[in-house]
Amino acid sequence: MPSSFPGYVKPQRVGLDAGVFYLAGVGMGATMGGASWDPGREVRNIPFDGKTSNIVGLDRVLDYSKNKLTTTMLDFSGAALMRYEPGSTSDGSASNTITPIDAQTIFVAGDYLQNLEWIGRTSDGGAMYLKMAWALVQKYTVKSADKDEVKAAIEITAMLSDTETDLNKCPYVWITSAT
Numbered sequence: 001m002p003s004s005f006p007g008y009v010k011p012q013r014v015g016l017d018a019g020v021f022y023l024a025g026v027g028m029g030a031t032m033g034g035a036s037w038d039p040g041r042e043v044r045n046i047p048f049d050g051k052t053s054n055i056v057g058l059d060r061v062l063d064y065s066k067n068k069l070t071t072t073m074l075d076f077s078g079a080a081l082m083r084y085e086p087g088s089t090s091d092g093s094a095s096n097t098i099t100p101i102d103a104q105t106i107f108v109a110g111d112y113l114q115n116l117e118w119i120g121r122t123s124d125g126g127a128m129y130l131k132m133a134w135a136l137v138q139k140y141t142v143k144s145a146d147k148d149e150v151k152a153a154i155e156i157t158a159m160l161s162d163t164e165t166d167l168n169k170c171p172y173v174w175i176t177s178a179t
Helices: 078-085
Strands: 015-023 030-036 042-045 061-063 069-073 113-122 127-143 151-159 174-175
Touching: 015 030, 061 078, 078 127, 078 151, 113 151
Parallel strands: none
Antiparallel strands: 015 113, 030 069, 042 061, 069 151, 113 127, 127 151, 127 174
């Protein structure tokens, strides 16, 4: 242990700016205020009688189901509204009436977001990607204000495919790419 302050450590790689959202390789629209990612990971150090402290080597991930990616979108196109309202239908008319799914109706595969990416720039000219093969907009809130743009705050959850047999698998991956 040093006898004096050892000095600060410079970060190796820094994520920059708000990042962008892509769905199956196509931009999802402008965001405001960046994004927030909570992996929702629940970790537990295995308990047992007489234990008074956590112990290295006894931790395990119990759950990923509470993961949440949040952002505020400025897009209110028909396609965007259908993403915010999974399972909704569009009449395809010029006025484009979008009807939300009925309560108690089970979603089908086409109602989910497929190949969702949150892509951020890094300080070394590379990129970082949060990728979700399957995701669902769990909640959204639309807010308007005088002399301001209308915004949709959305919460997205990564999910496993209905064909996945490993039900303990993490539903998202991080990828970092070099310059």
